[in-house]
Amino acid sequence: xxxxxxxxxxxxxxxxxxxxxxxxxxxxxxxxxxxxxxxxxxxxxxxxxxxxxxxxxxxxxxxxxxxxxxxxxxxxxxxxxxxxxxxxxxxxxxxxxxxxxxxxxxxxxxxxxxxxxxxxxxxxxxxxxxxxxxxxxxx
Numbered sequence: 001x002x003x004x005x006x007x008x009x010x011x012x013x014x015x016x017x018x019x020x021x022x023x024x025x026x027x028x029x030x031x032x033x034x035x036x037x038x039x040x041x042x043x044x045x046x047x048x049x050x051x052x053x054x055x056x057x058x059x060x061x062x063x064x065x066x067x068x069x070x071x072x073x074x075x076x077x078x079x080x081x082x083x084x085x086x087x088x089x090x091x092x093x094x095x096x097x098x099x100x101x102x103x104x105x106x107x108x109x110x111x112x113x114x115x116x117x118x119x120x121x122x123x124x125x126x127x128x129x130x131x132x133x134x135x136x137x138x139x
């Protein structure tokens with residue numbers, strides 16, 4: 001059951017809907033520029049010609065989380081996603097609010113990323129970056 005895996009409220013922004021969200025287009029343009037710049041050292045990204053529709057997600061608190069997962073579990077042949085870009089819009093976030101992103105490294109260590117306002121996190125979508133969202137106590 002999907003609700004047992006993730007407790008967020010999410011919406012995919014479809015074609016033409018980007019104009020309804022002020023600031024989204026410039027953000028997406030900057031992310032596209034970043035991916036293009038990363039294609040120099042990360043040769044896998046040289047074949048990127050498009051991106052999926054953006055998704056907005058909110059964790060409503062009350063312990064809502066997203067269990068450890070991969071955004072593209074089947075690799076390039078699955079959903080085609082190579083990178084995940086997360087941009088945080090959490091004003092006045094505090095540690096006790098929870099909802100940190102936990103990245104699982106290959107060496108068994110974890111890295112917790114605080115969901116601070118205006119933070120962009122970019123990581124591989126495949127088996128290189130299993131991750132989860134820790135329980136959130138407030139939206």
